[in-house]
Each structure stands twice: as structure tokens, then as C-alpha cells.
Amino acid sequence: MTAVERLLADDADRSPRADARRNLERLVAAARAALAEVGVEVTAQEIARRAGVGKGTFYRRIPSREILLEAVLAEVLAEALAVADRALTRPDPGQGFREFATAYVRLRAESCGVNEALGGAGFPGLDGVLSEIRSRLRQLVERAQAAGAMRPDIDWADVAFVLAGVTTDPHTIGLRADDRQWERNLAVVLDGLSGAPC
Incomplete structure (x- = not known):
């Protein structure tokens, strides 16, 4: 809706x-x-x-x-849920996870309000869609792990926090991030998730 x-x-x-x-x-x-x-x-x-x-x-x-804000956030999060559902239909579970992770992190990077809502900004009407996003993320991670496309030693909930951490503050140690910093961060994270455990 x-x-x-x-x-x-x-x-x-x-x-x-x-x-x-x-x-x-x-x-x-x-x-x-x-x-x-x-x-x-x-x-x-x-x-x-x-x-x-x-x-x-x-x-x-x-x-x-x-x-109004809750209705708009529900609409945007429903779009993220649709991306997760499409990712779950991909024949390659690793590719499905990467597609979802990219769309999810892009959404967090491009929308301050969505990032805040995903971080628990306090819209009770979003609890249902947030629960569904958690469920899909768990399925995507477990599916990728079962296919050998993701490290088996990582819990799906850890992946949620890692993806949330990909979007960073625009400044660190005197450096300024550009608009595409999140993509480079995500590439490093995806590489780490798919590598062999240390």
C-alpha cells in the first residue's frame, strides 16, 4: 500500500x-x-x-x-522488503544477498530518515515491516551460508549490524567522504563476509 x-x-x-x-x-x-x-x-x-x-x-x-512520516517510512521500507523478496528468488544465493545488501545500504546512505527508522527512531506502526525485514535478512544470510557463499561462522544478526555500519559519518581523522563512500565500504564488507573464517 x-x-x-x-x-x-x-x-x-x-x-x-x-x-x-x-x-x-x-x-x-x-x-x-x-x-x-x-x-x-x-x-x-x-x-x-x-x-x-x-x-x-x-x-x-x-x-x-x-x-505522515510513518506512512512514508512504511512505503519506503516496503520497497526494501520487495527487494529482499526478489533476492530470495535468485538462483545464486550469494548474488541474491549482495543485491539486497547493496539496495539496503544505499537506502540507508541516501535517506537520513530511513536510516533513523531502521535504527529504532520510534515509529510503532513500523514494527511489522521491520520484523519482516529481519526475517528476510535472516533467510538471505542462512541461504548464502548454506550455499557456501558466506562465512558460516557469522550470525545473521551480526550481518544486520555490519550492514548498518557501512554508512558512516562524513568525516573521520580529517578526511571527508564523498557520496559513494558507502559503496567502497560495502565492497570491503561483502568481501569479508564471503571470505574464509580467520
Whole structure:
């Protein structure tokens, strides 16, 4: 279910006017962009400004900032879940895991808000999709291990923390990371996961 559909389902007015639906779509798109750039602390006023609507329009279409953010995060995390499901169908379990890991880390690197939500930013409505992502990650890891494509001495939960650590602060010891640093970090991690145990 998309964020717009989720918000419309919660609305007593199930078939809003075309302009009201367009405003809702603009608010969802603005919230998604603002979440990526600012994170979960983005204000309703900032979202409304980015959508090109007034704060009054925001609250006529959206019950609260938290409900909007949760709907947008649920939509983005459902996309990550779909990537995991596709990865589980790959004939090569190692390749399936690498595809998921790349998409997952890219999502964390490109969206501050998603990174915060995956880190437990406190959206109870996301518990179900987070549980499903954990389940798929476990399946992907165990499948890759059974095929000999991943070290057998690593627990699937360790992989969750390792992938979360691939996205780093933009500065360290006087160095500045570029926008693609996460890809190089991930390559090192994937190499380490697929190598023989020490």
C-alpha cells in the first residue's frame, strides 16, 4: 500500500476532490524528500513549504506529522522488503544477498530518515515491516551460508549490524567522504563476509 493510499484509508472522506488528492500526493512526495535530507525531526511546516501548500492545508489532509512520516517510512521500507523478496528468488544465493545488501545500504546512505527508522527512531506502526525485514535478512544470510557463499561462522544478526555500519559519518581523522563512500565500504564488507573464517 502506498503512503497516499494508507492516508486515504485512514480518512473518513474516502474519495477526496481531485485537488485535495493532488495536495496529499504533493505532501507525501515532500515528506519523502524531507525525510531523506533532514530526517525524522522534519517539521510539518517544512513539509508544507516543500509541497507548496499552507500549514492549514497540511492539517486538513494529514492528521499529524507523525502519521505522515510513518506512512512514508512504511512505503519506503516496503520497497526494501520487495527487494529482499526478489533476492530470495535468485538462483545464486550469494548474488541474491549482495543485491539486497547493496539496495539496503544505499537506502540507508541516501535517506537520513530511513536510516533513523531502521535504527529504532520510534515509529510503532513500523514494527511489522521491520520484523519482516529481519526475517528476510535472516533467510538471505542462512541461504548464502548454506550455499557456501558466506562465512558460516557469522550470525545473521551480526550481518544486520555490519550492514548498518557501512554508512558512516562524513568525516573521520580529517578526511571527508564523498557520496559513494558507502559503496567502497560495502565492497570491503561483502568481501569479508564471503571470505574464509580467520
